[in-house]
Amino acid sequence: MSAVTTASTRAAIEAATVRLRDAGVEAARVDAEWLMAGLLGVGRAVLAANLDHELTPTLAARYDAAVTRRERREPLQHVLGWEEFCGLRFTVTADVLVPRPETETLVEWALSLLPPPGGIRRLAIDVGTGSGCIACALAAARPDLEVVAVDASPAAVQIARRNVSALELGGRVTVREGDLLSGLGRLRADMVVANPPYLPAAALAGLAPEVAAHDPLVALDGGADGLSVIRRLIAETPGWLTAGGALVLETAGGDQVPESAALMRAAGFSNIATRRDLVGVERFIAGFLPSTEDGGG
Ligand SMILES: C[S@@+](CC[C@H](N)C(=O)[O-])C[C@H]1O[C@@H](n2cnc3c(N)ncnc32)[C@H](O)[C@@H]1O
Numbered sequence: 001m002s003a004v005t006t007a008s009t010r011a012a013i014e015a016a017t018v019r020l021r022d023a024g025v026e027a028a029r030v031d032a033e034w035l036m037a038g039l040l041g042v043g044r045a046v047l048a049a050n051l052d053h054e055l056t057p058t059l060a061a062r063y064d065a066a067v068t069r070r071e072r073r074e075p076l077q078h079v080l081g082w083e084e085f086c087g088l089r090f091t092v093t094a095d096v097l098v099p100r101p102e103t104e105t106l107v108e109w110a111l112s113l114l115p116p117p118g119g120i121r122r123l124a125i126d127v128g129t130g131s132g133c134i135a136c137a138l139a140a141a142r143p144d145l146e147v148v149a150v151d152a153s154p155a156a157v158q159i160a161r162r163n164v165s166a167l168e169l170g171g172r173v174t175v176r177e178g179d180l181l182s183g184l185g186r187l188r189a190d191m192v193v194a195n196p197p198y199l200p201a202a203a204l205a206g207l208a209p210e211v212a213a214h215d216p217l218v219a220l221d222g223g224a225d226g227l228s229v230i231r232r233l234i235a236e237t238p239g240w241l242t243a244g245g246a247l248v249l250e251t252a253g254g255d256q257v258p259e260s261a262a263l264m265r266a267a268g269f270s271n272i273a274t275r276r277d278l279v280g281v282e283r284f285i286a287g288f289l290p291s292t293e294d295g296g297g
Contacts, residue, residue: 009036010051012060016067023071031076035066038080073209086137090163095155097219099133102277103195103250106284107137109275110193110248113286117144125150125187125240127180127194127233130219132160132173134193139173148187149175153218180233181240188242195250196233200226203252226252227259234263244291253283260285 013032020028037047039062055063069079077083077098083090085099086107092098114122122145126135129149139147149164151157160175176183181192199220204212211220222228230249237247247269251260261272269287276282 007054007060008051009040009047009053009055012036012055012063013051016063019067019071023073025070025073031070032067034076035070035079036063039063039066073213075210075214078214083131085131085133086140088133088136088140088167090131090133090136091159091166092131093159094214095153095216096131096159097215099131102283103134104137105275105277106193106195106248106250107134107141109284109286110134110138110191110246111141113246113248114142114145114191115244117142120144121146122191123148123187123189124191124193125181125184125189127192128152128196128219128229129160129175130156130195132163132175134195135160135173135175136163136167136169138193139169140167143172145172147173148184148189149173150178150181150184151175152177152179153216156216156219180229181236184240187240189240189245190242191246191248192233192237192240193248194233196222196229198222198226198230198250198252198256200224200252222252226256227263230256230260231263234260234267234269238268238289241289243289244294246286246288248286249284251283251285253277253281257282257285261287 013036016032017029020031025031033044033047037044066079075098077092083092083099086104124138124145124147126147126149129135129151132149135147135149139145149160154177157175157177164170164173197220199222201224251257257274264272264287272287274282275284
């Protein structure tokens with residue numbers, strides 16, 4: 001493990017790339033560039049145009065410290081302190097799951113399943129909000145939408161509130177601490193959306209170091225079959241939805257999709273639909289309560 005002492009940005013990135021590759025980091029060059037871009041407060045495109053920039057000894061030392069953290073397999077986003085999600089920037093720390101690109105598909109799909117804007121306020125509940133990424137992305141895309149975001153982790157609630165405030169969504173996004181929907185009183189929402197913990201306990205051992213050692217366990221662990229939180233959430237959700245309201249979930253895919261579909265049917269949902277993620281795995285599932293026209297509530 002050699003320190004980054006070289007003075008040019010290009011040479012520092014090249015040396016860091018070798019270190020990260022040796023440490024088993026998959027996208028070593030990209031990460032070395034992001035760490036430098038983060039240090040200089042620019043994007044990667046600006047960085048690419050300034051590779052001959054001379055690093056001061058102070059900047060070289062700070063870059064070395066950042067590379068060392070990544071070399072120890074801390075997630076890139078923890079070292080940078082942020083991640084982009086649906087075009088918005090979210091503060092991330094070890095207290096929240098790093099927002100994943102596949103969850104952007106969940107948000108896009110959820111937006112398409114909401115009733116169209118029509119002059120009345122709509123309400124969504126984001127269960128297990130973590131960084132607040134789903135709640136904020138929904139609210140940013142739909143000015144008629146209020147979102148109640150809930151998480152069982154007090155530390156995650158603090159980060160989510162910070163993100164809501166930084167994105168100036170505090171007028172429409174409220175973050176609460178609680179176990180699933182149980183603490184939310186008499187709310188009736190048009191949609192409940194969640195990216196819950198869904199990994200089967202046996203899968204936790206095989207995770208990459210960035211996930212296993214740095215994402216919070218409460219964000220990952222779905223119990224023996226991965227469905228322990230999903231099972232409870234599907235059973236509870238009808239009590240917090242309006243007639244015709246939708247439950248939209250991310251799952252691990254595979255058997256969890258038909259199993260979630262069966263749980264949804266048993267809880268009174270119909271018109272169950274699924275979506276594939278960015279690499280073609282079917283893992284998102286939605287169901288609807290009967291609308292008033294169908295004879296529902
Ligand atoms: C997979 S993470 C999703 C975080 C964020 N929504 C995202 O998509 O990046 C699951 C989240 O659910 C929260 N969680 C776990 N069990 C919960 C429960 N019983 N009630 C509320 N939140 C819970 C965790 O603290 C974690 O923030």
